[in-house]
Amino acid sequence: MTPAEQSLKAAEICRLAPVVPVIVVEDLAHAAPLARALVAGGLPALEVTLRTPAALEAIRAMADVEGGVVGAGTLLTPADVKAAKAAGAKFGVSPGATDRLLDACAEYDLPLLPGAATASEIMALLEKGYTVQKFFPAEQAGGAPYLKSIGSPIPQVKFCPTGGISLKNARDYLGLSNILCVGGSWVVPKDALARGDWAEVTRLAAEARALR
Numbered sequence: 001m002t003p004a005e006q007s008l009k010a011a012e013i014c015r016l017a018p019v020v021p022v023i024v025v026e027d028l029a030h031a032a033p034l035a036r037a038l039v040a041g042g043l044p045a046l047e048v049t050l051r052t053p054a055a056l057e058a059i060r061a062m063a064d065v066e067g068g069v070v071g072a073g074t075l076l077t078p079a080d081v082k083a084a085k086a087a088g089a090k091f092g093v094s095p096g097a098t099d100r101l102l103d104a105c106a107e108y109d110l111p112l113l114p115g116a117a118t119a120s121e122i123m124a125l126l127e128k129g130y131t132v133q134k135f136f137p138a139e140q141a142g143g144a145p146y147l148k149s150i151g152s153p154i155p156q157v158k159f160c161p162t163g164g165i166s167l168k169n170a171r172d173y174l175g176l177s178n179i180l181c182v183g184g185s186w187v188v189p190k191d192a193l194a195r196g197d198w199a200e201v202t203r204l205a206a207e208a209r210a211l212r
């Protein structure tokens with residue numbers, strides 16, 4: 001899958017809803033009910049970070065949830081890409097980008113939302129054909145004002161900013177012409193997960209859905 005084809009797919013996924021939940025699954029039993037709760041609230045695109053031993057199995061479990069589009073986040077290596085694809089991930093997300101990682105996404109046909117944080121990183125990815133990128137870590141790297149400034153010289157790149165975004169500041173990003181959606185973990189609070197409070201997750205998802 002070429003970078004241009006990957007970005008087309010990534011754009012399609014980013015346009016499904018204003019927010020992509022960034023999910024850390026510690027307990028595999030949470031995976032399916034959590035995905036159902038988020039989809040019920042109106043957030044179909046889900047990013048499961050490969051940061052816990054349960055992550056790949058969680059992707060497998062969530063991939064069966066109707067209406068969901070489950071991807072793998074925190075992709076760092078070609079092995080991560082291979083494992084994510086095998087688990088059923090429909091897309092990938094990475095905090096940054098390396099040639100080895102990008103080559104693996106082409107090889108395994110995994111649409112990637114590659115991370116970038118500077119003008120040169122954004123340009124390097126654009127040169128390869130990635131017109132849809134993750135801006136990370138969004139708040140720490142300059143936030144919405146930075147993305148607005150980047151949109152003047154490089155309007156052809158669209159972003160999913162992630163990192164430090166919540167209900168409070170999401171609208172600052174979503175109002176910009178170069179933003180497709182935002183990513184964030186605030187819709188999946190640890191305490192709600194621990195309690196198995198799926199109604200609360202659905203409420204937070206619906207609130208996020210209503211941002212746009």
Ligand code: 3PG
Pocket residue numbers: 022136162163164165183184185186
């Ligand atoms: C991450 O990689 O953890 C994401 O950027 C989520 O960031 P957040 O927890 O600040 O939403």
